[in-house]
Amino acid sequence: MDFGYPVLTSLIVFPLVAAAGLFLIKSPQVARVYTMGASILELILGLPLLTFKFIPDWQFVERAAWVPQWGLQYHLALDGISYLMILLTLAVLPLCVLCSWTYISKRVKEFHFCLLFMTSACVGVFSALDLVLFYVFWEAMLIPMYLLIAVWGGDQRRYASLKFFLYTLAGSTLLLAAIVAFRVTGGTFSIPELMQQSFSFRFQFWAFLAMALAFAIKVPMFPFHTWLPAAHVQAPSAGSVILAAVLLKMGTYGFLRFCLPLTPAASEYFAPMMVAISIASILYGGAVALGQEDIKKLVAYSSVGHMGFVTLGIFLFNVRGVEGALFQMLNHGIVTGALFMMIGTVYERSHSRAISDNMGLGKYLPAFMGFWGLYALASFGFPGTNGFVGEMLVFTGAFQQSYVVGGLLVPGALLGAAYMFRVSLKMAWGRPGTAKGWRDLNTREWTYLIIPAVFVLYIGLAPKVFFDVIDPSVAKLLGDFNGRKTVQTAQAAAAPAAVAQAVVAAAAPSEAEAPADASATAQPVNN
Amino acid sequence: MNIVPELYQLLLVVALFCQSLGDGKGSETPPAERWLPFFAAFGVFVNIAAFKAEGLLFGGVYKVDALSQFFKLAISAGFYVAVLNAARQPSLEERKRPDYFMFLALCAWGLMLLSSAVELITIYIALELSSYSLYAVIPLRGREKGAAEAGIKYILFGAVATALALYGFSYILASQNTSYIAQLAQRTWTWEAQPMAVVGLTLFMGGMFFKLALFPFHFWCPDVYQGASNETAGFAATLPKLGAAVVLVRLAALLKPGLEITTLIAVLGGLSMTFGNLCALAQKDVKRLLGFSSVAHAGYMMVGLVSGTALGLSAAAFYALAYVAMNLLCFWVISRVASDGRNLQLDDLNGLYKRAPGLAFALAVGAFALVGLPPTMGFMGKFFLIAAAWDHGYNWLVITLVVNSAIAIYYYLSLVRHAYTHEAGENAPVPDTSAFSVCGAGVLAAVVLVLGMAPARVFDYAILAGRQLLP
Numbered sequence: 001m002d003f004g005y006p007v008l009t010s011l012i013v014f015p016l017v018a019a020a021g022l023f024l025i026k027s028p029q030v031a032r033v034y035t036m037g038a039s040i041l042e043l044i045l046g047l048p049l050l051t052f053k054f055i056p057d058w059q060f061v062e063r064a065a066w067v068p069q070w071g072l073q074y075h076l077a078l079d080g081i082s083y084l085m086i087l088l089t090l091a092v093l094p095l096c097v098l099c100s101w102t103y104i105s106k107r108v109k110e111f112h113f114c115l116l117f118m119t120s121a122c123v124g125v126f127s128a129l130d131l132v133l134f135y136v137f138w139e140a141m142l143i144p145m146y147l148l149i150a151v152w153g154g155d156q157r158r159y160a161s162l163k164f165f166l167y168t169l170a171g172s173t174l175l176l177a178a179i180v181a182f183r184v185t186g187g188t189f190s191i192p193e194l195m196q197q198s199f200s201f202r203f204q205f206w207a208f209l210a211m212a213l214a215f216a217i218k219v220p221m222f223p224f225h226t227w228l229p230a231a232h233v234q235a236p237s238a239g240s241v242i243l244a245a246v247l248l249k250m251g252t253y254g255f256l257r258f259c260l261p262l263t264p265a266a267s268e269y270f271a272p273m274m275v276a277i278s279i280a281s282i283l284y285g286g287a288v289a290l291g292q293e294d295i296k297k298l299v300a301y302s303s304v305g306h307m308g309f310v311t312l313g314i315f316l317f318n319v320r321g322v323e324g325a326l327f328q329m330l331n332h333g334i335v336t337g338a339l340f341m342m343i344g345t346v347y348e349r350s351h352s353r354a355i356s357d358n359m360g361l362g363k364y365l366p367a368f369m370g371f372w373g374l375y376a377l378a379s380f381g382f383p384g385t386n387g388f389v390g391e392m393l394v395f396t397g398a399f400q401q402s403y404v405v406g407g408l409l410v411p412g413a414l415l416g417a418a419y420m421f422r423v424s425l426k427m428a429w430g431r432p433g434t435a436k437g438w439r440d441l442n443t444r445e446w447t448y449l450i451i452p453a454v455f456v457l458y459i460g461l462a463p464k465v466f467f468d469v470i471d472p473s474v475a476k477l478l479g480d481f482n483g484r485k486t487v488q489t490a491q492a493a494a495a496p497a498a499v500a501q502a503v504v505a506a507a508a509p510s511e512a513e514a515p516a517d518a519s520a521t522a523q524p525v526n527n
Numbered sequence: 528m529n530i531v532p533e534l535y536q537l538l539l540v541v542a543l544f545c546q547s548l549g550d551g552k553g554s555e556t557p558p559a560e561r562w563l564p565f566f567a568a569f570g571v572f573v574n575i576a577a578f579k580a581e582g583l584l585f586g587g588v589y590k591v592d593a594l595s596q597f598f599k600l601a602i603s604a605g606f607y608v609a610v611l612n613a614a615r616q617p618s619l620e621e622r623k624r625p626d627y628f629m630f631l632a633l634c635a636w637g638l639m640l641l642s643s644a645v646e647l648i649t650i651y652i653a654l655e656l657s658s659y660s661l662y663a664v665i666p667l668r669g670r671e672k673g674a675a676e677a678g679i680k681y682i683l684f685g686a687v688a689t690a691l692a693l694y695g696f697s698y699i700l701a702s703q704n705t706s707y708i709a710q711l712a713q714r715t716w717t718w719e720a721q722p723m724a725v726v727g728l729t730l731f732m733g734g735m736f737f738k739l740a741l742f743p744f745h746f747w748c749p750d751v752y753q754g755a756s757n758e759t760a761g762f763a764a765t766l767p768k769l770g771a772a773v774v775l776v777r778l779a780a781l782l783k784p785g786l787e788i789t790t791l792i793a794v795l796g797g798l799s800m801t802f803g804n805l806c807a808l809a810q811k812d813v814k815r816l817l818g819f820s821s822v823a824h825a826g827y828m829m830v831g832l833v834s835g836t837a838l839g840l841s842a843a844a845f846y847a848l849a850y851v852a853m854n855l856l857c858f859w860v861i862s863r864v865a866s867d868g869r870n871l872q873l874d875d876l877n878g879l880y881k882r883a884p885g886l887a888f889a890l891a892v893g894a895f896a897l898v899g900l901p902p903t904m905g906f907m908g909k910f911f912l913i914a915a916a917w918d919h920g921y922n923w924l925v926i927t928l929v930v931n932s933a934i935a936i937y938y939y940l941s942l943v944r945h946a947y948t949h950e951a952g953e954n955a956p957v958p959d960t961s962a963f964s965v966c967g968a969g970v971l972a973a974v975v976l977v978l979g980m981a982p983a984r985v986f987d988y989a990i991l992a993g994r995q996l997l998p
Contacts (some may be wrong), residue, residue, distance in 0.1 A: 064984075066981075066983065067907075067982055067983045067986065068983060069983065069986055069987065069990055070911065070914060070986075092986055119888075132910065134842055135901065136901035136902055136906070137901075139900050139901045139906070140900070140901050142900065142903055143891075143895060143900065144941075146940075147805070147947065150943075150944065150947060150948045151947055157948065158944060158948050161944075161948075162937070162940065162944065165936060165940060166933075166937065167938055168934050169898075169900075169932075169933060170933035170936075173929040173930065173932050173933045174929060176910070176913065177925060177929045178916075180910075180913045180914045180917045182915045183914060183917075184914075184918045185918075234885060248803075300626060452891065
């Protein structure tokens, strides 16, 4: 398809150009309006994306030599897995500008510069199909995020930003080593080409560990999650929104894009561990969230739990699980992003993030509390909201896999309801402190809160179009995965299925075997 | 006419020498810092014009090839920046300026010779030429005792290192019976066959390691950076490393992976990066911090040298270039921020983003480049090193490198952290925010960024140079 311009490149370059233009602007108010305009233009530039076809092939492909001596390519494309993430990234930008309209009052230009730079890097991460290009965007995104936290953050911003930076960069240095190892062993940096090759189990073993560490820190999975609460609590609202909505998804996106297709046998081998860690994340995140007195910290820990659902879904290796993971990624982006915006909204009134300072809002800020209620329900997966779709899919996948895994998820979901109810009840009906004098939402706040609400209900009530987008790619991903895993573990595929099920033909043959069985046979076959 | 760049540089040296003879009072000649930048800029064009030159001169001891021209161009460009940087030096007395610039030019000239020398004695002489001029330049900082101390330290270390190199050279000559690198490359360098030659080569390389500040020859580095004036340190931290790097790249043609000496260099490289980074973590003085960082970067460069492939040598050459660009950028900012010539502490950078946003941004680019974050030259350099060295027997060194990059984040980031997140305290230096200072920082930052995003053209030349050495 030809739109007269390279769509993905323009989505990456335009924010950078717009960011450079910011330096010509003097007044903060003009900078806000300008960035708002730029973010809407970015959305308009992204309109051709709506012609996305529901097929498993790469679309919107752009390809050029970058550093030919090393075989580096400038290769961008989308499939069903990255498509929704790009849309999410584009949609988050104007919301971030709106929600920091009055929240950010110092160094406004530079703040919006960081937001635009960030958007550009995020689009790059989700569309790059060259390992090094991916890594470049992946690392470049650290810089604006660091500055967002370090310059516009709360009291402990230096500690939080440093911790964020150290954790994520330390994780990704090994990713770089793995990328180089792929090139030396596989002869190319191109991800689609590497997907065709099979590597020895020994190689996959180490490559998986190096990549998984980087991605697990980014997600973040227990026990690598400690940077997240600090970063979320200290970051300004918009920073938290981007962090929750987009950055965390990069980790799970990495698992889907790299670990499963490039190292299938090792993914299979490590699946029990990943599943266990995911469940630990869900339970731990939920339990800790239950005890928080700081709303932002509570939502941050709930993120750890929600992202646990995502990684769990991925490492179930069945269609429902992976679909659920993708839905959860999208939902978490929308819902948690919205919750962080709401916390910013109420913080502008109370100048405190403690639950006890923000009680009794039901009477004085009814519109605010209404939105909060909706997002809280979506957060723990109330039927009719988007959260329900994602969680139900992951549950289905988990029970298909084994009753034990499914059974362990139940307390996780209950914890989600418990902590959300606890904080919501207090906020709505607790004894009001200074809330009497606060005004309810204004038009700007209505605008940025209603947009996610539309999607919460839309995905919750009519998720078909989203299934249409992701299903072909998920089927292809799992088809390839099972095909290549079966080559690697020929004996395991012949083993009797533990649980009888057949949901989708493409993924049926070997997904039912318990991960432990497969891993037990995987190693001897390949060594 | 293959040696026009060298002749031109020599001309500059002579002109500066003549100027240094007069007392400068009442003469018609403008002061050196006025005219030299223009002539140094012209020198860059001379080097570009002579870029394709080739030839073997003076009985085969002096080789003009792709590698030497690549480095000469880098040296002349670096010299231009260093001269611009030093032109407004506050701690340099007026009457010493011609001498100061003469020594800088002489050092650059020695380094140019060094990049073409392909015979051990020639290398030695060129090395001494560049070192001696630096010995004289380092103590030139007002009346500061620290600078004199740094000068003494540098001389003592340099003397010992070059004596060792000379001693090693005698071993090489005795056992291999030649001093031409091209012939040495044909000989065996295993410990079993030629223990004497291996010892000799190790000692000879020690001389280069001293220039490069590789562990355990690095002790002078932080002290000299701290003691010398900001501008002098900016020169001493960058150009001499290019000279050392080019000789090591040539000598690396002798190093096949798996040889004892190669392993030794790999070990030294690993130790150097780890030691440098760990020491840098605790530094409060910005120049001292950069001193230890250069110890670490010397270690990174070794990763390319031990791979034993043309790509590895090209990667090392490219990294040397990246290193110089990043450091020139950082020292430019430091010299401009400390407009009164003081030694910058990390706390002096506090609130720089308010006082000089342009310089703060340039410093951030420099720091992120030194960390090795994309989209900067530092990342591309590091990436090339890793990609070249993987699977050539030193994977542990590659892993050490990536782990070290993670360690290094902390202290580089503290430059950014102080500049962006702290508020200025009392007695903060007043940065020079003139157009000259900001434009210089902007251009250097642009070089670091552009070569990080589109390194293909420059790397082409590096690869040409590497292929000549290891076809």
